[in-house]
Amino acid sequence: MALDERDGWSDDDLLALYARGDPVAARRLTLRFTPVALRVAQRMLADAAEAEDVAQEAMLRLWRMAPGWQPGQAKVTTWLYRVVANLCTDRLRRRRTVPLDAAPEPEDGDPGVAARMIAADRAAALEQALAALPERQRQAVILRHLEGLANPEIAEVMEVGVEAVESLVARGKRGLAVALSGRRDELGFEDG
Numbered sequence: 001m002a003l004d005e006r007d008g009w010s011d012d013d014l015l016a017l018y019a020r021g022d023p024v025a026a027r028r029l030t031l032r033f034t035p036v037a038l039r040v041a042q043r044m045l046a047d048a049a050e051a052e053d054v055a056q057e058a059m060l061r062l063w064r065m066a067p068g069w070q071p072g073q074a075k076v077t078t079w080l081y082r083v084v085a086n087l088c089t090d091r092l093r094r095r096r097t098v099p100l101d102a103a104p105e106p107e108d109g110d111p112g113v114a115a116r117m118i119a120a121d122r123a124a125a126l127e128q129a130l131a132a133l134p135e136r137q138r139q140a141v142i143l144r145h146l147e148g149l150a151n152p153e154i155a156e157v158m159e160v161g162v163e164a165v166e167s168l169v170a171r172g173k174r175g176l177a178v179a180l181s182g183r184r185d186e187l188g189f190e191d192g
Helices: 011-017 023-045 048-068 076-095 113-131 135-146 152-158 160-181
Strands: none
Touching: 011 023, 011 048, 011 076, 023 048, 023 076, 023 135, 048 076, 076 135, 076 152, 113 135, 113 160, 135 152, 135 160, 152 160
C-alpha cells in the first residue's frame, strides 16, 4: 500500500500496523509525531540539541510500546505529550538552571528584515519569559497556548485535574504578563 493511501489512517491503526512490522506505517508515524515531539521539547528546554535528543527518545519509546498499545484507552498524541514532558522535566531537573538564551528566528522568509528582527525579539522575549516560569506553569501554558490542547487533554498529559490546569495556565499567563510588562515599546508594540 502506498504511503499516501495511509494519510487518512488513525494513529491507533498506524501503530497497530507498525507493531506488526509495517515499515510504511513506521514512516507515517515518524512524519506525524517527530515534529510535535521536537516542537514541544524545544519550547520546554530552549535548547535545540537537547530537544532533538528528547524527540528521538520519545519516538523510541513509542516504537517499544507499540505492540502493547490498547486502542481507545488514550490518544497516541496524549501519550506522546506526556512522554516528552516527562523527558524534558528530567533534563531540566538535572540541569537545575534554565538558560535565558534567545530563541532562533522563525523560518518565515516573507517579512522584511525589520519585521523579522521584531518577530525574533518578540519570540526571544516570550521564550525567555516562558523559561522563567515555574516548570508546571510553563508546561501548562505551552500545551494550552502554543500547542493548542484543550484543558481536559492537558490534565491527562500532566496527570492533574482540569481545575489544576486552569489554575496553572492562569498563573502562567500572569507570570508572563509580569515578565513582559514594560517591554511594549522595546518589542515594537504600539498602544492603541
